[in-house]
Amino acid sequence: MKVLIRYVSMTSNTEDIMIVIKNKLETLNCEVKVEELDFVHLQKLSAYDLVLFGSYTWGDGDLPYELEDMYEDLDDVDLTGISFGIFGSGDRFYPAFCQAVDLLADKVKERGGDVFSSLLKIEFSPDSEEEVLECEQFEVGVYEWVKEKDTSHAR
Ligand SMILES: Cc1cc2nc3c(=O)[nH]c(=O)nc-3n(C[C@H](O)[C@H](O)[C@H](O)COP(=O)(O)O)c2cc1C
Numbered sequence: 001m002k003v004l005i006r007y008v009s010m011t012s013n014t015e016d017i018m019i020v021i022k023n024k025l026e027t028l029n030c031e032v033k034v035e036e037l038d039f040v041h042l043q044k045l046s047a048y049d050l051v052l053f054g055s056y057t058w059g060d061g062d063l064p065y066e067l068e069d070m071y072e073d074l075d076d077v078d079l080t081g082i083s084f085g086i087f088g089s090g091d092r093f094y095p096a097f098c099q100a101v102d103l104l105a106d107k108v109k110e111r112g113g114d115v116f117s118s119l120l121k122i123e124f125s126p127d128s129e130e131e132v133l134e135c136e137q138f139e140v141g142v143y144e145w146v147k148e149k150d151t152s153h154a155r
Contacts, residue, residue, distance in 0.1 A: 001030045001146065004045065006037035007054030008066055013089035014056045016125040020135040021052065021087065028143055038070055042077045050146045052085045053104050061096020063103055071107060079113030083149065085142040087120035087135075097121065114149075116142045 003025055009015040018034065025032050030050075037053055045051050058064045063071055086105045090098035098121035105115050120138040122131055 001025075001028070001049045001143065002047070003030045003032045003050045003052065004048040005032060005034045005052045005054065007034070007052075007087075008037050008064055009054070009056060009089075010064065011056075013122070013125040014054050014087075017087055017089060017120070017122050017135055018054055020126055020132055021054075021139045024136045024139040025143065028140070030143070038066060040070055040073045040077055042079075045079070045082055048082075049150070050083050050085065050142060052087065052142070053108070054087045055100045055104060056088055057090045057094070057096065057098050057100040061094065061099035063100045067100070067104075071103070074107050074111055077111060079108055079111040082113050083116070083142075083146050084108050084113045085116045085120070085138070087122075087138065089122050089124060092123050097123075116145050 005018055007014055007018050022032050055064060055067060086101050088098050088101040101119045101121055105119055109115050118138060118141055126132050126135050
């Protein structure tokens with residue numbers, strides 16, 4: 001399975017989640033490419049079986065500034081037929097915990113993308129064993145979901 005992970009991280013917590021996810025995908029024999037999440041590159045996205053977007057949350061439940069243009073650009077693309085998983089890091093001190101994850105998921109769905117039903121939200125970095133497991137379970141869940149969709153299309 002070809003997977004593209006695109007993410008933003010300011011203090012490396014989202015990056016730490018990305019690393020756990022990437023390692024897990026590689027144990028599942030996936031070919032994983034990691035890039036910064038800045039522009040949309042629609043044609044590039046459609047070359048992958050699975051696209052993962054990762055972001056921390058800023059302000060008062062907002063997207064980070066560096067995603068604002070990309071978020072607007074999404075309005076001009078049709079994501080139909082592309083499978084997505086969305087993850088991110090936040091801080092439970094804020095009322096809108098990890099809201100950037102919801103914003104991204106809603107926008108991708110609005111543009112026709114198929115978003116895995118569980119969204120991965122981790123407080124800060126996945127430091128505990130439970131949090132690492134949560135990231136891995138998310139990843140296995142997305143992986144199985146994409147595989148299942150492929151077999152049902154092939155039927
Ligand atoms: C000014 C500021 C605003 C923030 N706002 C939110 C927020 O609304 N919701 C949330 O869950 N986390 C919020 N955070 C916490 C970050 O999302 C959190 O520290 C995250 O782990 C950073 O991820 P990164 O290390 O990948 O940059 C905020 C942090 C700062 C400094």
